[in-house]
Amino acid sequence: MKKVVLNCGTPKELEAKRIVEIKSLSYLERLERLMAILEVSYMLKTAQKIQSKK
Structure with a gap:
């Protein structure tokens, strides 16, 4: 199986x-792409942080 390369190339x-x-x-x-980015950004901003119990 061929290995997948995600970001190959110079910036x-x-x-x-x-x-x-x-x-x-x-x-x-x-x-539509802009709206999706805005929705994800808003969800990340308003999400409550879940603390790990260790």
């Missing part, structure tokens, strides 16, 4: 790939 190459990917999306898809 500039990865940024360029990301920009091309974003530009290929429609306005609605960009808005």
Whole structure:
């Protein structure tokens, strides 16, 4: 089985790939991604911390 490589490349190459990917999306898809990021950010901000019992 082939090993999966997630982030291969220099930071500039990865940024360029990301920009091309974003530009290929429609306005609605960009808005949906932004809303998902905002929802996750809000959940993380308002979440109660769970303390480990050790």
